[in-house]
Amino acid sequence: MLLFCPNDGNMLYAAEGEYAYQFQCRTCPYVYFVTEKISERKYPKLKEIDDVLGGSAAWENVDAIDEPCPKCRHERAYFMQIQTRSADEPMTTFYKCCNNTCNYQWKE
Incomplete structure (x- = not known):
């Protein structure tokens, strides 16, 4: 999951804060606190292939x-x-x- 800073558009990096995990910007003081479990699975759609032998x-x-x-x-x-x-x-x-x-x- 990618999050971007609303102030300067830089990518936010995961860090462990005092009480919880958070995403923070490396160039400004913006912090996005993680309040719930973030997980998502995406499975690629496989292409159907032709039998090359006929x-x-x-x-x-x-x-x-x-x-x-x-x-x-x-x-x-x-x-x-x-x-x-x-x-x-x-x-x-x-x-x-x-x-x-x-x-x-x-x-x-």
């Missing part, structure tokens, strides 16, 4: 290889490679577990 439709026509799932240890996984960085960098390989109850996704 959602579930992207996994319909992909191949499977012998790659163990790090979550359930199933021995096969679907894979696809996508160029996510510049052209001189290698492609990123995305995996999805073939076990329909797991469906864990990871990348290398």
